[in-house]
Each structure stands twice: as C-alpha cells, then as structure tokens.
Amino acid sequence: MKKQDDHLFKIGEIAKILGITRKTILVYEEMGLLTPAIKDKNSGYRYYTADNMTQIRSIRSLQTLGLSLSEIREYYYDSKNLDHHLARLMDLRAALDRNIQLLQVRAAKPGDLSIHRVRLPKQVCYCRRYQCKDIKDAADKLRDTYIAAARTGKMSMSARMFTMRIGQPDTGLDLMCCIPVEDDFAGEERTEFAESPALCVYYRGPYEGIGTAIATLNTYVETNHIQTTGPFRNIYLEGPPSRGEQSSDYITQVAVTI
Structure with a gap:
C-alpha cells in the first residue's frame, strides 16, 4: 500500500518531527496508548495523523512530569478512579513546585535572610x-x-x-x-x-x-x-x-x- 494522503505521516517522519525514536512510538502502541490511523497488514507500514502527533506529544508531556506509561494509560482510560489520578498529578505538581523553590534558593546569595x-x-x-x-x-x-x-x-x-x-x-x-x-x-x-x-x-x-x-x-x-x-x-x-x-x-x- 502506498501513502495516498498528504495528511498522513510515516513512522519515520513522525519520529523525526517529534525528536523521538521509532521504538518509542512502537512501545506506545504496545501499551495501548497510540493507534495508527492506517496499518497495512501486508507490508506492516504505519501511517499517522496530526491527531496522532498531538497524542504523542501529550504522552511525552505526562512522562516528563514523572508518570509511568502504565499510569498514563490509566489516566487516559480509567474513568472510575479520577480522584486517584488527580491526587497523583497534584503530588507531581507539588514536587515540581518544591524543585523550583530550591532552585530559587540556590540562586540567592549566601547570607540572604529575606522574609x-x-x-x-x-x-x-x-x-x-x-x-x-x-x-x-x-x-x-x-x-x-x-x-x-x-x-x-x-x-x-x-x-x-x-x-x-x-x-x-x-x-x-x-x-x-x-x-x-x-x-x-x-x-x-x-x-x-x-x-x-x-x-x-x-x-x-x-x-x-x-x-x-x-x-x-x-x-x-x-x-x-x-x-x-x-x-x-x-x-x-x-x-x-x-x-x-x-x-x-x-x-x-x-x-x-x-
């Protein structure tokens, strides 16, 4: 099957645009986090949409916050435990705030006792x-x-x-x-x-x-x-x-x- 639609992207194109590896994209698929728009059964070629690209960026953002792929899958698809996921994200935000706070303190001059x-x-x-x-x-x-x-x-x-x-x-x-x-x-x-x-x-x-x-x-x-x-x-x-x-x-x- 040849790529017929200019709105579709091959896996190599997606990887290059987003600065990730092909393996990473395939792992997302194996975890059930990503489904190609088209998957040719004969050749195995995968084609992705702009929506797929946005989804990958979202997954990467959640990973950057500290969520594992299993937690991200629950975040997307587990609608029964929203309070749990909210609490987890709040904990991550608190940890990020503390790290920002520490960087601000380290940037201060020694002996600074500002209130x-x-x-x-x-x-x-x-x-x-x-x-x-x-x-x-x-x-x-x-x-x-x-x-x-x-x-x-x-x-x-x-x-x-x-x-x-x-x-x-x-x-x-x-x-x-x-x-x-x-x-x-x-x-x-x-x-x-x-x-x-x-x-x-x-x-x-x-x-x-x-x-x-x-x-x-x-x-x-x-x-x-x-x-x-x-x-x-x-x-x-x-x-x-x-x-x-x-x-x-x-x-x-x-x-x-x-």
Missing part, C-alpha cells in the same frame, strides 16, 4: 518529642524518628521532614521531630497539621547557624506585631543525604505559621 510569605501544606506526620542536649543530639533524635517512621511502611515519599522548637529558647532544645506519613497512618505518634499561611526564611548553611535565621524571623514578627499560630519549624529541604559534608550548601526553610 517570604508562603503556605505550608496540610500534612500528617509521625511525631516524637525530645529534650535534646545540643545540635548533634537533635540530629540523632531526628534520625531515630525517621527510622521509626520508615518502619511503619507509611512514610511519605514526597513531603519534607521538619522539627519544631517547643517553648522559648531559654528552656533548652525542646524539639518535636516530625516525619511526613500517608494520611491513613493511625499510630499513636500521628499528628495532623492543617494548611496554614506562614512567614519563612530560606537558610543556607550548617545547622549550627539556624539560630540566626530564627532570630531574624522572630524580630520581623515582633517588629510588625504579627500574631503567630504555632512554633518555629525547621523544614529540611537539602542536607547530608544530598549534599554530603558540604554543610555550606544545606538548605533549611525556617518557618512560623501566622
């Missing part, structure tokens, strides 16, 4: 409270809490862990260690945090210097007579797992709800 207005998300966390001797002891306690939360099998893979400073600075290092978990976690360590407006400082540097960011944020709150609704939080965006011993590159979001 930002943000919204902290609703979260369910596995929480334990400790009286810590010093920063090292606090880090050990946070690690222990992380391990305990991981063993529940309910730990969130996207949200960030944080600590909360309970009481005033002169009462010692009284910390609540909070590890995000799935909403259906039902253990006694469960604490739910509502979505809240907040003020924050993005602090770059070793954990020993976080007190400077807290003091800056506290001064701003007091000077502007702002009513806070909770303790200060240290939200760990990037630290030892991703930055190794380069503590000058650690990024901590110091926040307080208002």
Whole structure:
C-alpha cells in the first residue's frame, strides 16, 4: 500500500518531527496508548495523523512530569478512579513546585535572610518529642524518628521532614521531630497539621547557624506585631543525604505559621 494522503505521516517522519525514536512510538502502541490511523497488514507500514502527533506529544508531556506509561494509560482510560489520578498529578505538581523553590534558593546569595510569605501544606506526620542536649543530639533524635517512621511502611515519599522548637529558647532544645506519613497512618505518634499561611526564611548553611535565621524571623514578627499560630519549624529541604559534608550548601526553610 502506498501513502495516498498528504495528511498522513510515516513512522519515520513522525519520529523525526517529534525528536523521538521509532521504538518509542512502537512501545506506545504496545501499551495501548497510540493507534495508527492506517496499518497495512501486508507490508506492516504505519501511517499517522496530526491527531496522532498531538497524542504523542501529550504522552511525552505526562512522562516528563514523572508518570509511568502504565499510569498514563490509566489516566487516559480509567474513568472510575479520577480522584486517584488527580491526587497523583497534584503530588507531581507539588514536587515540581518544591524543585523550583530550591532552585530559587540556590540562586540567592549566601547570607540572604529575606522574609517570604508562603503556605505550608496540610500534612500528617509521625511525631516524637525530645529534650535534646545540643545540635548533634537533635540530629540523632531526628534520625531515630525517621527510622521509626520508615518502619511503619507509611512514610511519605514526597513531603519534607521538619522539627519544631517547643517553648522559648531559654528552656533548652525542646524539639518535636516530625516525619511526613500517608494520611491513613493511625499510630499513636500521628499528628495532623492543617494548611496554614506562614512567614519563612530560606537558610543556607550548617545547622549550627539556624539560630540566626530564627532570630531574624522572630524580630520581623515582633517588629510588625504579627500574631503567630504555632512554633518555629525547621523544614529540611537539602542536607547530608544530598549534599554530603558540604554543610555550606544545606538548605533549611525556617518557618512560623501566622
């Protein structure tokens, strides 16, 4: 069969136009995500329309967001679980927002303690409270809490862990260690945090210097007579797992709800 319609494209043409491989297009077909407009049974030649091209671009966009081909197939054809797919896309958007946020923080000059207005998300966390001797002891306690939360099998893979400073600075290092978990976690360590407006400082540097960011944020709150609704939080965006011993590159979001 010869190509008779100028509105049809061969697989090689589609691959070249979209910058993908023939194999990728064939995989989409095998997954049931794409059907050629014409498939010659004798020669095996495939012909595609502009609509097919748009469909391929859509699939590529969803892959770029982080969806697997199986998830994309469900997204297109599973009309009974739309809430599930919506939640998945919302999680991906949140992850993208966090990555953009980190890039903005890295672009800031070291020592920049500018105040930002943000919204902290609703979260369910596995929480334990400790009286810590010093920063090292606090880090050990946070690690222990992380391990305990991981063993529940309910730990969130996207949200960030944080600590909360309970009481005033002169009462010692009284910390609540909070590890995000799935909403259906039902253990006694469960604490739910509502979505809240907040003020924050993005602090770059070793954990020993976080007190400077807290003091800056506290001064701003007091000077502007702002009513806070909770303790200060240290939200760990990037630290030892991703930055190794380069503590000058650690990024901590110091926040307080208002």
